[in-house]
Amino acid sequence: MAGKTLYDKLWDSHLVQQRDDGSALIYIDLQLLHEVTSPQAFEGLRMHGRKPWRLTSSLATPDHNVPTTVEERKSGVNGIADPVSKIQVTTLDDNCDEFGITEFKMTDMRQGIVHVVGPEQGATLPGMTVVCGDSHTSTHGAFGALAHGIGTSEVEHVLATQCLVQKKMKNMLVRVDGKLSPYVTAKDVVLAIIGKIGTAGGTGFAIEFGGEAIQSLSMEGRMTVCNMAIEAGARVGLIAVDQTTIDYVANRPYAPKGDHWKMAVEAWQDLVSDSDAEFDEVVVLNGADIKPQVTWGTSPEMVIAIDQDIPRPEDQADPVTREGYARAWKYMGLEGKKTLADITLDRVFIGSCTNSRIEDLRAAADVVKGRKVAESLKQAIVVPGSGVVKAQAEKEGLDKIFTEAGLEWREPGCSMCLAMNADKLGQGEHCASTSNRNFEGRQGFGGRTHLVSPAMAAAAAIAGHFVDVNELVKQ
C-alpha cells in the first residue's frame, strides 16, 4: 500500500465519523472569527438557543472594516467614521462578549488580520484543523495544518458542533525545484504557479507545495504561498513541517509549553508526506526560471514576468479566453500599451494577509531606503498586518524609512486589499498591490489592481511604473 500524503494524515487524525454516503465528520481544532462573516452565524446560534461547543477553539479579531489612519484609530471602535462598518465591528465585540470568545479588540495591540494574528500568537499550530469564514484561511497550511475557508453557515456549524461535514479532496503536489534568483520571492513563486495551472487548476484538490525552493522559504514566505492556494482554486494549501516551522512556533504566546511542547514537537515530526505517497496530480516548476511577476488583467492567472509583453486578446486561440482577455484589456485600460512599464501607476499598497508580515515590510523598506516615491503617484501606503508587526517594524526603524521615502505608515487591518474601509482606489486608477486579488472593482469601483511582491511594489513606488527591482536597486 502506498504511503500517506500530509493531507491524508491530517484528514485521518481529525476524522470523527465516516459516513456511508462518502461524507465525513471532521473535527475542527481552531476557528478564527472576524466581523464580516460571523454576525449571521452568531444570530443563528441565538435563534436556535445553541451555545459554542468549545470556547477555547475560537479566536476573534476585527480586520476587514477597521480604519487604518492614526486619527480614526485613536478612540477604538467609536472612531470608525463609516456608521455601517462601525455596527459590524461593534456586533463582533458584542457577540464575543456574549458568548465568551477571546477577541483582540481594535484597541488591543494584538489586533490585526486574522491570518497574521493566528500564527503570530501561536494559536495556529502544526497538525491542527483551522477554519475561518475567509477564503485566505489556506494561509495556515504553511504550518502543516489542514486549513481552509468556509461560508457563514459553516462558521455557525463549527461554533455549534466543533465539526464540519466534508468530502475528502484529491491530492496535488506542486514542486518548485532549485534555488530562486535574487529578489524573486514567495509571492513571485505563487503567482508563477497560478499562471501555470490557472485559477481553477487546483479546484477539488488540496495542494501540497514542496521542493527546494519552497523548503528554503521562511515561515512568512510559506504563508504567502499557501495564502494564494485559493487563487489557484484550491481551498487548501499545505507545506510539510520542518525545523523552520518548529523554530517559528517555539515560545509564541499560545504555543504549548514544557512537557506539552516536547510531546507536540515529537508528534509534529510526522507531518510530512511519506516518501512513497501517491499524488493524484504533480506539477513541477524550476525555481531558477521564475522572474518577478506582475498581473496585467482581472484574474490572478493573468500574470506575466516583468520582462514579458502583455498578452493580446487577438493572439488567443480559445474563444472563451479571447473574450475574457478582451474584457480584461478594456477594464484595465491597456489599449496602446505593450509592456508593464507603459502603465502609469496612481497608487501603491503594501499590506494584506498575503504580504504584511515583518519580512514583507523589511523587503519593501530595503528597496525604498534612501530613495523617494515618484511624484506622479497619488499615494503609497504601508499597512502592517497586526499591532505586533507594527511594533516590531517601528523597533527596527522601518516606519521612518517608509515615511522618509514618502510612503504613509498606517495602522493594522485588511485595508485596501478589499477596500471595505476608507482605503480604496478611484475609478480607472492603477495600483501596484501586494494583495491577492485583482478582480474588477476589488480595490474600489473601477479600480485597476496589479498584484506584485513587496519588493516589486516598493520598486514601482519609486519609479512610478513597474520595473524589475533588480534593475532599480543597481541605480
Added chain:
Amino acid sequence: MRPFTKHTGIAAPLDLANVDTDMIIPKQFLKSIKRTGFGKNLFDELRYEDEGQPDQDCTGRPLRKDFVLNQERYQGASVLLARNNFGCGSSREHAPWALDDYGMRSVIAPSFADIFYNNCFKNGLLPIVLTEAEVDQLFKDVEANPGYELTIDLEAQKVISPSGAEFSFEVDAFRKHCLLNGLDDIGLTLQEADAIEAYEEQRMKTAPWLFQARSL
C-alpha cells in the same frame, strides 16, 4: 432551510467565465449583519452604471442595458446559466444569499469554485455541473428562444429543456438529502454528539496541548 425538489423557471445566460464572488456581490454590501436584502445588489457593478452604496434605494439607478438580467426577456429568471469556475474568489456566503434573494433557485455551469459550490447547498440554491458541450447547447437554446424555461428535478437529477431533452447531473447523496428535505445540518450533526465527545476524549490523550485553556 427551504427545500428544493423540482423547479421550473426562466433561464438567463451569463456568458462570462471566472465570475468571482466580488462580481456577484461587491464588498460594500458585506457590511450588513443580516442574511437577506442582497438581491437588489446582485451583480451590482455589472448591472448598474454607478457605484452602489449599502442601504441605497436602487430603483432609478442607471442600468447597464447590455447586462443579461436587465433585458426584458430575462425578467423573473430563476435559473442562471454560467461558464467555467463560477463563484471563484472569496468565501462570502453573501454571494448565494444575493442570488437567492434575487430569486435564483439554481445555477448551471461546467464548473464551480469549491467554497461557493458548498455554500449554495446551505441556502436551498442548487448548483448544477453539466459538461461544457451541454452548457454550450443550453446557451444557444436560451438565446434563440425568448421565454425559454428549464425544469430541474433534483430527485431524478435531471435538467429538462422545453423540448423534453434531458441532461443528467451528479450530486452528493448527503447534500441531496438535506436539500430535498430542507434539513438544518447543524441539527443532524448534533445527533452525533456522542461520537464527537468520544473523539475529543481520545484526542485529549494524544494531543493534550490542543485543548489547553488560553491565558489572555
